[in-house]
Amino acid sequence: MSDLQRSFVKAKLARLPPEAPMSPEPLREGHEDGESLDTLGILHHDPHDDDASSASSASSTGTIKPLASRNLFARPGGASSKKSQDQLPWSDFFEQELYLEGSFDKENITYHVYLTPPAASGPLFVTHHGAGSSGLSFAVFASIVRKMLPSAGILSVDARGHGETVVHTKVPRDPSQPPIDYSLSTLSKDLLQVLELCKEKMDWKEQPSMILVGHSLGGAVVTDVAKTGELGDKLLGYAVLDVVEGSAMDALQSMQTYLSSRPPAFPSIASGIEWHTRSRTIRNPTSARVSVPSLLRRDADPNAPRPWIWHTDLSATQPFWENWFIGLSKKFLEAKGGKLLLLAGTDRLDKELTIGQMQGKYQLQVFPEAGHFIQEDLPERTAALVVEFYKRNDRSTLVLPPKVADILKAKQQQQQKQ
Known part of the structure; x- marks a missing residue:
């Protein structure tokens, strides 16, 4: 191949679209198939979000991230979500x-x-x-x-x-x-x-x-x-x-x-x-x-x-x-x-x-x-x-001052001993 042909081929290749990404963009709630986050079973949730004020809204604010270990079409009740609903004795x-x-x-x-x-x-x-x-x-x-x-x-x-x-x-x-x-x-x-x-x-x-x-x-x-x-x-x-x-x-x-x-x-x-x-x-x-x-x-x-x-x-x-x-x-x-x-x-x-x-x-x-x-x-x-x-x-730690009568009685007893 001549130098002119090589230059022509490189110019053509440079104008082609880039290679498609290996993984899709993260899906978000309300995607086309209408499935809920929990139904897909692929909600990526930070456990630190499980505090008293945000537990009930975690699934509506999270972002879906496909994970290699997850089945995209799994039914609800993955291990982590099931554990959060298990009763405690x-x-x-x-x-x-x-x-x-x-x-x-x-x-x-x-x-x-x-x-x-x-x-x-x-x-x-x-x-x-x-x-x-x-x-x-x-x-x-x-x-x-x-x-x-x-x-x-x-x-x-x-x-x-x-x-x-x-x-x-x-x-x-x-x-x-x-x-x-x-x-x-x-x-x-x-x-x-x-x-x-x-x-x-x-x-x-x-x-x-x-x-x-x-x-x-x-x-x-x-x-x-x-x-x-x-x-x-x-x-x-x-x-x-x-x-x-x-x-x-x-x-x-x-x-x-x-x-x-x-x-x-x-x-x-x-x-x-x-x-x-x-x-x-x-x-x-x-x-x-x-x-x-x-x-x-x-x-x-x-x-x-x-x-x-x-x-x-x-x-x-x-x-x-x-x-x-x-x-x-x-x-x-x-x-x-x-x-x-x-x-x-x-x-x-x-x-x-x-x-x-x-x-x-x-x-x-x-x-x-x-x-x-x-x-x-x-x-x-x-x-x-x-x-x-x-x-x-708590009254058990309360120390009350002695009564005046008790003080006088104690003094009398001390004087009698002397």
Whole structure:
């Protein structure tokens, strides 16, 4: 080939388009085939994004990157996504579960509680969940409290009609009445009876010093128990999480709308966990993995297409909604003991609590980055605040000055010896 021909061929080759890349450009959500990121099973997700505030939106913000080890047409439920929806056992967070047999005039009741006993001189943190939840709503919180204060005990209660607590009526039920008595006075009696039964079961000589912690409805219950004064000087204080009278009463107006918007059932427990995190009902995936399974039970119909239904029928509690919260602010301010109020926003404060806060009658802490389930969304910060609250109200370390009479008596005794 002559030099002229070589020059001509090189010029032609130089004008050809460059070689196609070996791998395609990263696909993004909304590509042509309409498949979702999870369906393709090739979502590249940084595990560091799995914090409490972003877990539910990770799949909508991630970028798909084909990986050599992935099948582009795999169905959903890759190893990492499946692991994030696996349930966690209660034994990872508590030492024991107890079934305590209680009784009232017209019913017997089997209380179910989770317990990590306190050390000999340690306090007992007693937690009460909100409507529709269970004692495992405080699971992650409980394990963190124990790490921060190794001598502490945690008692987390399943309220009647929730979790594994079961009510057995002694007499035929009146069909015109709600199937379970969820009145505030009854729930308060339940909590007091659980404390006494637990003391007997664990063979404690006396009740340990206590901090009561209640979320939502549980906040109304622990406030009511504190107001009765039946725990005496064993109650150091009580903490109420994200409930005040004014906003609670306003929220009841839209409660049925909220209940109708929830899925009535789920195909699996994993899908129930996923719904809670994606809807940001619970923003901490770890907490959802331990608490959500206790909210669901199998449908009695073996042929149900979605066999996992809600354990507690919240619609059945509607006759008691106003009863739970009327007068809550007044009781919260008047009951004896230290007072702590944790809210997800200052807009939840009503007039009575705003005045009380300005007068320094209670401690207020706001977590605007949390949702309604503060103890689940931010368990570390909630636990740290409650432990610090206990330390400020712990009387065992309080050294009082001697009485004047004791000083004079001691001087007289010393003079007599001389």
